[in-house]
Amino acid sequence: MVLETAHGPAADPRIHRQGSAVEIDLPRALVDRADALARERGATRFMVLLAAAQTVLARWTGQTDICVGTPVAGRGRLELEPLVGFFVNTVVLRTDLSGRPAFHTLVDRVRDVVLGAFDHQEVPFEQVVGRLRPKRDLSRNPLFQAMVDVQESSATGIGLPGLETADVALPWGSAKFDLTATFVVRPDRFALNVEYAADLFDPDTATRFAHHVGRVLEALLADPTARADEAALLSADERRHLVADAGRDAEPAPPFEVAGPPHAPAVVCEGTTLDYARLDALTGGLAAALIRAGTAPGDAVGVCVDRGVWSVAAMLAVWRAGGVYVPLDPRLPGERLRYMGEEAAVRHLVCDAGTRDRAAALGAVAVDVGDVLPDPDGPRHAPRRDDLAYVIFTSGSTGRPKAVGIEHHALDAHVATAREAFGLTARDRVLTFASTSFDASLEQILPALSTGATVLVRPDDIWAPEELAARVAAERVTVMELTPSYWTELVARLDVLAPRLASLRLLVTGGEALPADPLERWFAHLPGVPVVNTYGPTEAVISATAHTVTSAPAGRVPIGRPLGSRRAHVVDPLGEPVPPGVPGELVLGGPELARGYLGRPALTAERFVPDPFGTPGGRLYRTGDVVRRLPGGELKFLGRNDDQVKIRGFRVEPGEAEAVLRAHPGVSGAAVVVRTLNGETALVGYAAGGGLSQESLRTHCRARLPHYLVPSAFVLLDALPLTVQGKLDTAALPEPAAPAPHAGVAPRTPAETVVAQIWCEVLDLPKVGVHDDFFALGGHSLRAVAVASRLRTAFDCPFQVRDLFEHPTVERLAAEVERRLLELISQMSDDEIDLSLTADL
The missing domain is CATH 1.10.1200.10 (ACP-like)
Structure with missing residues (x-):
């Protein structure tokens, strides 16, 4: 196994393992307490101290399967005792910390592990490695990366007859492992020495680790019946400091409003330009038409139009009529659109000539934009702060998408924050690239319109990088936001396309992890165009954190700090803050949170929890994302604590695709799991049943799911593999076979x-x-x-x-x-x- 303890850049196999060490004193009384617990549990002092060290390693790594090494004398045989020579060997101690054991129970587990390892201590470590054949990595020690040892001495120093002796500290310039924790026990002193690899840790981090071990040891020896993971790593002052630095308060934002000179261009798409006066007149006319059709304040209004100037105008018109904006992508399967309309309680629908038939099938009262007459004096409803502004659907593990409701005050706050963070002015020309079904489109439109900038709308066609670059040059785009997957394709062509991107002053990315490698090429061709890496779930209103990159980074790109009045806490499974560098779940607080999931009070209560760190009545959103806080305060994304994944920038719950696959009439059992296919994260569907084919399953899913939720491959099975407990054995699911090309039809021209x-x-x-x-x-x-x-x-x-x-x-x-x-x-x-x-x- 690999113990992920690195708090800095990943170890480089070319780096010689430079190292140093720190040492802290611990209360001498802890030795007596450790001995007392050891006697009670039939263990040794070493086993108790090892249990404390492994507890902290588990907390620092977020892992429960902890392997450490320890040296053994190798003199277990009587005939070896008088011999002079070096017989030391290394054994691996692998402890299972799952199930949240009490500390005395953990000591029992460690005792069994140590005794089992010492029974085989004569087996050379190299032979163990040779038999296990772990995947080798020149930057890591095989089988374990941390060592724990206890050095005991019955005297205060080393003495020889007739000689005066003194300890001399030798320079410490290397490290054998990532971390080596050595407990030093002497009659008058108890200390913890931590040797560390300098390319992974700095002195402050190593010192922090030592203090955490000492603090955990003291707490758990005081109450061995306490669960090991409940021992506080932080002091009271450290906890207060982390809570205070989780974010900042900002003044309440003014309501969003379109603000541009009447004759300045507001929205542009494919040769059609609306100036601010024309945009105002069209939104006023559509708002009036919606009210005539029966729209009342608070009503959900679906917008199902093709991309263009009307996709922007319709959104603004819904708000002017007092409605709740619900974007409905006409390219989605009809069954999914019907469900979304019902879930959001859509009563009225905006359509155009191209979507009129789709709209009619949804059963709502439709208003066709082709029938709208401009009306600059149309209604201008003023919403209350806590009125719903929009509803966005996200993937749901139950097989149905979840409707997330966002209130006006939260949207207003983010519009103001994004406008400031991106430095938008009336001179900017901002490209909106995202689908209107995703909240990123709001971030690409509303901040620009609130400052008098021009919004350029991508049509329904997906552009190749060359087309994008041509449009950027032709329209003099200054700011654009792309998903990292698409941006990577653009970066690959920068040797040819960079001159056409000369008008850009800012690139924003979001929706998935930003790879670091392409940034070097980006800045080589466009050194004056910074990249803002944003992160944020829909439930925290578009982008919750951001980090600006101005040069190629070493290692993973951080997701930055919280935006606006948001607060970002990194917590353990008990909801307590974890120290910097320690992985934990990211929970977001502040006013920029969703109201919740419409019609799902239980799920809302599960994900939106009371805020124990803020003022009474505050809430936190549990993102399910695992992050660690860097020493400078920025956040680094590590992964998920559940099955949710990002595929090509789309948030995906495999359970939603699985529920649809299971609903196929011929399927008796189904599973959808995440696999890596052709170097990309993808969904793979497994189905058991009679008379099935991959094509029938694919057709069934395409009729009910958006394209990003349709599995990339299907595997037909006689039955799903199960564990002895009757659960799905995902490890036994076969890898999908590569699609077989048609035989005998090789290229002819x-x-x-x-x-x-x-x-x-x-x-x-x-x-x-x-x-x-x-x-x-x-x-x-x-x-x-x-x-x-x-x-x-x-x-x-x-x-x-x-x-x-x-x-x-x-x-x-x-x-x-x-x-x-x-x-x-x-x-x-x-x-x-x-x-x-x-x-x-």
């Missing part, structure tokens, strides 16, 4: 050959056939972006992502390539053709 090579590169497949379907082979929208970009480079011909959706096989896409090339050639003069033929000679 140069165009098919190039297209097939590109597909193999993007999908990480050895070969594909000309009749293979890109999406059946594991393709998705982001991979389609990569294919479109490579096709543009290979053929010097414009390709869009939609081309792959319309021509999803190698044969059909290659035919489209040939058609476009012939069309381009037909438009060229003889001189241009001659020039193109000789350009590479």
Whole structure:
């Protein structure tokens, strides 16, 4: 196993293990208490001290399976006692701290572990490693990374007849392991020495670890019946300091309002421009139409329109009519849209010519934007602070998405915070790239409109990186927000595209972890464009924390500090703050929290809990995200404490896809788990039943789930594997087999050959056939972006992502390539053709 104790950058195998040590004194009386507990439990002093050290290691790592090493003398045989020589060996002590044991119970566990290890202490450590064959890493010691030892002496010093002796401290320049905790026991002194690897820890961190061991040891020896994980790591002063530094208070924000000069451009999409006066008139006209249709303050109003200027205007009009904005993506399956409308209690719906039929099927009173007449004097409802502003749906583990309700005061506060954090002014031109179904779109629209900037709306088509760069250049975009997955595709083409991004002054990313490696390439090409890494669940109103990156970082990119009046606490499973560097769950407080999950009071009470750190009546949202606080106060994301994942920037609960898969009429048992396929995080569906096929399962899921929740692969089983307790044995679920290309239909033309090579590169497949379907082979929208970009480079011909959706096989896409090339050639003069033929000679 790997003990994840590193508080700094990951160990580099090229680094020589530089080290140092710190030492603190502990109360001498603790030795007597440890001895008393050891006698009571039939253990030794070493076992008690080891239990305390492993307790702290478990708290520091967030793990319950703790392996440490300890040296043994290797003189267990009587005939070895008089021999001079070095017989020391190392044994591994692996202790299970799960189940929240009382300390005396943990001592019992440690006793059994130590006795079992000492029974086999003659087995050389190297032989153990050789038999277990762990995955080797030059930056880590195999099997354990921390050592615990006890050095005891019955005298105060070393004396020889006729000589005066004194201790001399030798320089300490190396570390054998990540951490070595050595308890020093002498008649007049009890101390803890911590040797540490300097590339992983600093002196303050090592000293903090030593104090935590001492504090835990003292607390648990005072009450051995207490649970080991309840012993406080922090002093009262340290706890107060962490609570005080969790965030700051900000003045209440004014209500959001659109603020721009009448004739300044407000919203732009595909050649259509609305100035602020026209935007005001259209929103006023639509608001009046909604009220005539029966919309009353507090009513949920669905907005189901194609992307464009109306997707912005409709949102503003809903608020002017006093309604609650509920975005409904017309590309979602009809069954899901119906459920969302019912869950949010949508009574009225805004549609357009392209979505009129979808809207009619939802059963709400529809208002078509094509029938709206501009009305600058239209209604301007003034909402109360605690009125609902919008409802956004997130993935739910029960098989149905959850409706998250956000109040106006929380939205107003975030708009003001984002406007300040991004430094927006009326001179900015901000690209809104996110789907309106996600709250990130609000962050890309509202702060800009509140300062008089111009919002540029991406149409429904997904742009390849080349198209994005062209639009940025043509529209002089200054600020844009992208998911890290899409941004990575853009970064890969910066050697060609960077000049077209010259107008940018700020890039914002969010929705998933930001990889560090592409940042080096980003700043090499665009050194003057900082990257703001944002983090935030929908329940904490879009972006809850942010970190600005101005140069390539070493290691994982932090998610930063809380924005606005939010407070970010890192807590243990008992809800107590953990020290800096120790992993814990991130809980968010402050006024910028959702009201809760509509119609789900029990789930709301489970996730939104009373705030024990703030004023009475305050709440905290339990994010389920595991983070650690860095020494400077910023947060670093580590992972999840449940099954929720981010896939291509989308928040996904595998249980939602599993519930839909289980509802297939031929399925008797189903499971959906997270796997890594072709280097990407993906969902894999497992199904047992009769008469099933992968295609029937995929069709069933596509009709009921958004694209990001449809499993990337399906595995058919006779029965789901179960443990002896009758639970799903996820470890026994087989890996999905790579999709088999159609046999005997290899590429036949140069165009098919190039297209097939590109597909193999993007999908990480050895070969594909000309009749293979890109999406059946594991393709998705982001991979389609990569294919479109490579096709543009290979053929010097414009390709869009939609081309792959319309021509999803190698044969059909290659035919489209040939058609476009012939069309381009037909438009060229003889001189241009001659020039193109000789350009590479």
